[in-house]
Amino acid sequence: MITVNEDLIMSPRFICPHCHSPVDPASLEFASSAQAYYRICPVCDEAVVVALAPGLAVAERAPAAGAQTAQEHAA
Numbered sequence: 001m002i003t004v005n006e007d008l009i010m011s012p013r014f015i016c017p018h019c020h021s022p023v024d025p026a027s028l029e030f031a032s033s034a035q036a037y038y039r040i041c042p043v044c045d046e047a048v049v050v051a052l053a054p055g056l057a058v059a060e061r062a063p064a065a066g067a068q069t070a071q072e073h074a075a
């Protein structure tokens with residue numbers, strides 16, 4: 001029977017964009033706001049955005065110029 005060290009496989013290093021420290025993703029504290037989900041870096045205590053909250057990305061997406069023109073012509 002072959003035994004595999006799962007820690008070696010399951011620990012992708014997360015590089016903090018603020019302090020560039022390789023940190024264990026499991027040690028990051030999870031936080032969230034109305035705008036986004038965060039992880040808190042244990043080294044520099046900075047919030048790292050993981051993902052935008054549902055709905056925000058859609059609201060920020062501007063309609064294509066061509067589509068808007070077509071709509072104005074149709075109206």
Ligand SMILES: [Zn+2]
Pocket residue numbers: 016017018019020021041042043044045046
């Ligand atoms: Zn950091």
